[in-house]
Amino acid sequence: MDFSDLESIALRLEDDEEKLRQVEAELAWVKEELKQKPKRDEKEARFAKLAGYQWKDESDLIRRAKALEEKREALINDIKANNQSFIEGFSSKDLTVPLEPKPIVESGTFFFSFRNGVTYPRTVRVISKIIGLSLPIVLEPVTISERGVKVVEEDQYLAKEKVVEAFEGLQKTLALKLKQPVMRRL
Amino acid sequence: MLPEFGWDPVILGPASISIVMNLDYQIKYSDIPILIDNKALRNLAARFGNELSKRSSIVDELPEELEIGWRDYRNMNLISAHMISLFVASFTRETEWDMSNYRTWLASSKPRFVYPWLIPIVPKESDIDSIISSISEARDGVLFDFEGEEPSRMVGEKSSCCVLVKARGKFEHEHRERLRKIIKDRFPTEDKRIIFIRIPCLGGEPGGVLVLLNNKAIGNKILSIAKEAEESWDGYRAEYEKWGLKQEEFKQSLINVVNHFS
Numbered sequence: 001m002d003f004s005d006l007e008s009i010a011l012r013l014e015d016d017e018e019k020l021r022q023v024e025a026e027l028a029w030v031k032e033e034l035k036q037k038p039k040r041d042e043k044e045a046r047f048a049k050l051a052g053y054q055w056k057d058e059s060d061l062i063r064r065a066k067a068l069e070e071k072r073e074a075l076i077n078d079i080k081a082n083n084q085s086f087i088e089g090f091s092s093k094d095l096t097v098p099l100e101p102k103p104i105v106e107s108g109t110f111f112f113s114f115r116n117g118v119t120y121p122r123t124v125r126v127i128s129k130i131i132g133l134s135l136p137i138v139l140e141p142v143t144i145s146e147r148g149v150k151v152v153e154e155d156q157y158l159a160k161e162k163v164v165e166a167f168e169g170l171q172k173t174l175a176l177k178l179k180q181p182v183m184r185r186l
Numbered sequence: 187m188l189p190e191f192g193w194d195p196v197i198l199g200p201a202s203i204s205i206v207m208n209l210d211y212q213i214k215y216s217d218i219p220i221l222i223d224n225k226a227l228r229n230l231a232a233r234f235g236n237e238l239s240k241r242s243s244i245v246d247e248l249p250e251e252l253e254i255g256w257r258d259y260r261n262m263n264l265i266s267a268h269m270i271s272l273f274v275a276s277f278t279r280e281t282e283w284d285m286s287n288y289r290t291w292l293a294s295s296k297p298r299f300v301y302p303w304l305i306p307i308v309p310k311e312s313d314i315d316s317i318i319s320s321i322s323e324a325r326d327g328v329l330f331d332f333e334g335e336e337p338s339r340m341v342g343e344k345s346s347c348c349v350l351v352k353a354r355g356k357f358e359h360e361h362r363e364r365l366r367k368i369i370k371d372r373f374p375t376e377d378k379r380i381i382f383i384r385i386p387c388l389g390g391e392p393g394g395v396l397v398l399l400n401n402k403a404i405g406n407k408i409l410s411i412a413k414e415a416e417e418s419w420d421g422y423r424a425e426y427e428k429w430g431l432k433q434e435e436f437k438q439s440l441i442n443v444v445n446h447f448s
Contacts, residue, residue: 131437131441132419132420132433132437133433133434133437133438134434138434138438139438139441140438165445168445168448169441169442169444169445170441172441172444172445172448173440173441173444173445176409176412176413176416176444177416179409179410179413
């Protein structure tokens with residue numbers, strides 16, 4: 001598992017989350033319409049009687065609501081599964097973070113960019129969201145952004161050690177979410 | 187100190203968050219976090235209640251109006267004070283050579299956290315033979331609660347311990363071997379990972395042995411506490427933020443603690 005695999009999972013995850021937001025907004029509108037339906041139907045029926053024609057309910061609100069509910073359920077399941085895959089992938093012992101071995105040195109900081117100038121905006125965004133930290137992810141003295149990892153350190157080897165520690169910390173904390181809760185005894 | 191807590195989520199949530207924040211502070215500012223469990227202290231205080239009541243405590247000198255609340259903790263306080271006094275004496279009374287022994291343990295075994303095993307719980311004796319024989323009378327106690335788990339099964343490959351011995355008279359090879367055997371029977375540990383530090387025992391003061399243990403048993407407990415802390419945080423974030431604890435601060439502490447104790 002490497003960052004490009006995580007980026008694909010993060011893409012699906014964010015895509016599904018956007019779809020879910022749209023479906024929920026539409027579902028809220030349909031539900032509001034359904035609330036108003038009995039009153040409107042009554043008025044339509046009374047008007048039809050007065051005007052002398054047969055009124056037929058042609059709205060498909062109930063069918064639409066049902067379809068949207070199903071879509072919502074499916075999206076929630078997909079998001080859960082993708083979230084799980086992302087956490088499992090990121091916390092896997094085989095995770096590779098494609099960083100350039102030689103950092104760029106800038107006044108007391110070392111910047112390890114992702115190899116070949118690739119960026120991983122979605123992966124970093126999803127990690128920050130799951131872990132609950134804002135972007136860029138700051139774990140003193142390490143800052144993780146979509147372009148790479150910056151370390152405030154005097155020595156290159158210490159900087160590399162800090163990068164490893166920061167990623168291990170994130171991996172272990174994310175892996176904690178996969179653990180079943182333990183019921184504590186009195 | 188890890189407080190005891192039960193099922194009540196009102197207590198459990200803040201207690202777990204408090205443990206995570208305190209541990210993070212210890213990780214940042216101490217050589218190693220020394221963990222004592224309130225539940226173990228409470229059990230030992232109840233078991234040795236009679237003997238502890240005969241010892242003097244600062245709580246006994248408090249004015250009556252301040253005594254309320256402290257009285258319940260009097261005996262627990264005496265046990266932890268005894269443990270801390272042994273630990274502090276290892277610094278204040280050691281020769282330079284012995285000090286380097288403690289530092290050697292820190293440098294070579296790289297303990298990430300320790301929990302104490304106090305022998306005996308209530309100090310009486312000052313010669314090493316009597317101190318060691320107090321174990322056979324079960325007058326010792328580990329100040330940590332394994333919650334029913336067998337400690338010997340939870341020992342990791344890199345387990346190590348530092349044994350602080352405060353006793354009068356000679357501390358011979360035979361005494362070391364006896365202590366080593368007692369430790370290994372309960373917490374299987376390689377010989378080279380058991381380090382002894384001798385502390386002089388002055389005048390008529392009682393002595394004791396303090397074994398600072400380092401094994402993975404604690405890690406398992408801390409990780410479940412960290413999980414509870416995170417769940418509690420996610421559930422009541424707004425409430426905690428109202429009290430001045432920021433999301434970033436808590437989450438960074440959580441990552442530090444999880445990384446340290448994994």
